[in-house]
Amino acid sequence: GAGVSQSPSNKVTEKGKDVELRCDPISGHTALYWYRQSLGQGLEFLIYFQGNSAPDKSGLPSDRFSAERTGGSVSTLTIQRTQQEDSAVYLCASSSRGIAGYTDTQYFGPGTRLTVL
Amino acid sequence: GQQLNQSPQSMFIQEGEDVSMNCTSSSIFNTWLWYKQDPGEGPVLLIALYKAGELTSNGRLTAQFGITRKDSFLNISASIPSDVGIYFCAGQAPGTYKYIFGTGTRLKVLA
Numbered sequence: 001g002a003g004v005s006q007s008p009s010n011k012v013t014e015k016g017k018d019v020e021l022r023c024d025p026i027s028g029h030t031a032l033y034w035y036r037q038s039l040g041q042g043l044e045f046l047i048y049f050q051g052n053s054a055p056d057k058s059g060l061p062s063d064r065f066s067a068e069r070t071g072g073s074v075s076t077l078t079i080q081r082t083q084q085e086d087s088a089v090y091l092c093a094s095s096s097r098g099i100a101g102y103t104d105t106q107y108f109g110p111g112t113r114l115t116v117l
Numbered sequence: 118g119q120q121l122n123q124s125p126q127s128m129f130i131q132e133g134e135d136v137s138m139n140c141t142s143s144s145i146f147n148t149w150l151w152y153k154q155d156p157g158e159g160p161v162l163l164i165a166l167y168k169a170g171e172l173t174s175n176g177r178l179t180a181q182f183g184i185t186r187k188d189s190f191l192n193i194s195a196s197i198p199s200d201v202g203i204y205f206c207a208g209q210a211p212g213t214y215k216y217i218f219g220t221g222t223r224l225k226v227l228a
Contacts, residue, residue, distance in 0.1 A: 035218075041220070042218045108160045
């Protein structure tokens with residue numbers, strides 16, 4: 001597609017339920033990032049994928065969070081046993097390289113607003 | 118996590134005025150990016166900077182990559198109501214792929 005797309009745009013769930021958030025990066029972009037943005041805050045790095053390399057999961061806040069990227073394209077962020085503090089906007093971004101040492105820019109999707117009741 | 122120091126946190130300005138905001142870091146970066154985020158939307162890239170001292174314009178926006186590589190500023194000239202939003206800086210350190218984001222500058226333009 002022309003840009004990064006994310007689905008759903010909004011998700012309301014009950015505490016304790018699992019949720020899956022989807023990201024479709026820009027076609028041809030090898031790097032994919034997930035961020036979390038709490039209300040009125042900046043962006044918090046969660047996880048990074050680059051090609052077929054092992055992902056950098058250093059930003060995931062707990063083991064309830066996981067992500068995968070199938071076929072080097074679409075990515076899914078899964079949150080198990082959701083808690084109220086998980087409520088935030090989850091943003092996905094992609095870039096054409098994302099390789100350390102290369103200058104590059106990342107482009108964001110519209111985000112998924114997650115509300116945990 | 119680590120964040121850049123972005124200032125001001127918020128500002129109210131009159132339409133037609135110029136605006137300036139900046140980001141500083143304790144470590145050097147090799148890339149600076151500036152984004153604007155409207156309510157309910159993802160950040161949209163405004164300007165990308167790749168070299169120390171680089172000065173780049175995009176319409177009424179001008180951004181510079183500080184020569185120390187530890188800071189960057191964004192100027193908006195002749196502000197208009199649609200400039201309202203949150204502006205974020207992001208920096209990428211040498212040898213890394215992670216971007217560190219500033220805390221944002223919330224801009225409100227009074228017509």
